[in-house]
Amino acid sequence: MATRKRTTAPTADTVSIHDACLRYMTTEQSLRLALSHVRPDDFDTVKAVSELDLEAIASYFQPELPTVASCSELQT
Template identity: 95%
Template sequence: MAARKRTTAPTADTVSIHDACLRYMTTEQSLRLALSHVRPDDFDTVKAVSEADLEAIASHFQPQLPETSPQQTSEPAPEQSQNALSLPQQQQHLTSATQSPIPNAQLTLIDQLARQASEEIAAVDAIAQVKNQLILNNLAVRDAELAEGINQHWQHQKQGYLGAIRDLAGLAQQKPEITPDETDLTQEIEGIITELGKKLIV
C-alpha cells in the first residue's frame, strides 16, 4: 500500500513554504524540487518545513564561488556578481508577474459586473417603457372602439328616426280637388217655373 503523504502545516518550529521561498529568493517549484532530496514522500504537498530541512537544501540555492588566486579573491568575477544579483531580480520579476494579473483581473471583473448591471438596468427600463407604451396604446384603442361603438349606435338610431319620420309623412292624405259649382239655383228655379207656366192652361 502506498505511503500516505504528509502535509505538515506551519508551526512555531517550522517555516512555511512561502517564507522559505523568500529566504532563498527562489520559486516554490524550485524549492519543492530541492525538498525532494530530503522529503521524497511529501515534497510536493508539504506546507511547512523544519530548519533542519532548510539547512539540508541550502546548498541548492547558494551560488558556487570559483577557485581563484589570492590576488583575485578581493574582486568577484563579473559573471558571478551578475548571477548573484540576477537571482533577486528574477525572484522580484516572478513575484510581480504572479501578482500583477490579480488586480487587473479584479478590475476586469468589476468592470464586467458594472457593465452587466448597467445593461440590466437599461433592459429593465426598456421593458417598463414598452409596457407603458402598450398600456397607452390599449387605452387609445379602447377609447376609439368606444367612440366607434357610440357612433355606430347613433347611426343606426338616426336611421330609425328617419324611417319613422318617412312612415308618418306617408300617412298624410292628398287634398282632393274642389269641383266648381257653376249652377245658379235661383235662376234655374225661375226658369223652370216660367216654362211650367207656359204649359198650364188657366
C-alpha cells in the same frame, strides 16, 4: 479508498514554504524540487518544513563563489 499524503502545517518551529522561497529567493517549484531529495514522500504537499530540512537543501540555492588567486600566486 485512497490514503492522503501527510502534510506539515506551519508551527512555531517550522518555516512555511512561502517564507522559505523568500529566504532563498527562488520559486516554489524549485524549492519543492530540492525538497524532493530530503522529503521524498511529501515534498509536493508539505506546507512547512523544519530548519534542518532547509539546511539540507541550502546548497542548491547558494552559489559557489569563484576562487581568487592570491597575490603571491600572481607574482610567480
